[in-house]
């Protein structure tokens with residue numbers, strides 16, 4: 001078991017040193033770090049035998065996407081949903097658990113519902129594993145020929161929200177958790193530790209109120225680069241102020257997903273259902289899941305039913 005290393009101070013923060021095991025040890029600081037910084041890095045959640053399977057499955061969907069044989073992708077030039085197909089280059093693969101991907105999708109859904117991962121999610125969400133809701137599972141990849149970047153943003157708060165509106169949105173954001181698991185070293189994501197709790201300062205607003213990606217992400221007051229080593233997972237509050245830079249010369253294959261607490265699924269509706277999820281009703285998808293996954297799916301289907309016919313809209317533009 002690794003000891004938890006608490007950050008020395010925000011200005012000295014080296015996020016890649018913020019490790020915490022998600023053992024059920026009474027001394028675990030996972031939740032403490034997550035609450036104070038808005039993210040926590042956890043190594044070793046992927047079983048050694050599963051690691052090559054996930055790498056292989058990722059290669060397979062990346063190839064399909066780059067060969068234009070998988071239509072659900074994040075297109076270079078589009079930062080947020082809905083993604084268009086205006087550019088042949090991609091920075092992400094969407095819907096990796098989709099049953100049309102056959103056995104490959106099962107590798108992803110087995111990991112999404114694995115005990116180590118769901119235990120960590122439940123611990124951070126402070127809910128029972130029986131409350132967890134299956135949500136999104138995508139893959140973030142390096143574009144092949146165009147470097148690309150996302151502007152500074154919070155996933156479900158608009159860039160022009162006033163400080164009071166920002167605070168209201170941040171206060172209710174505890175119903176789901178986002179996570180990135182790196183299959184290769186990943187130095188794409190920048191975050192402002194602690195920004196998940198407080199509105200932006202005037203200076204931070206200046207760096208995050210347009211559609212433009214930053215010239216240098218480190219110009220944002222409080223920014224740190226979050227480097228993940230292969231096999232490490234960062235769990236983060238996706239309303240933390242963050243941006244990302246994708247260098248087409250550096251291999252990236254990072255699992256990118258979120259898991260919800262179904263007791264609050266109404267709060268999650270826009271964030272999740274803005275991604276087209278009709279395929280989750282496919283019987284083949286249910287059959288692909290283990291019993292725990294099927295229960296998690298039922299909670300998402302309930303949320304989808306409760307929002308049927310409603311226009312949930314999109315969180316962000318760009």
Ligand SMILES: O=C(O)CCC(=O)C(=O)O
Nearest residue numbers: 140150155180188189244
């Ligand atoms: O590339 C990343 O790690 C972050 C992606 C992101 O911020 C988003 O999809 O909203």
Ligand SMILES: [Fe+2]
Nearest residue numbers: 153154155242
């Ligand atoms: Fe984001």
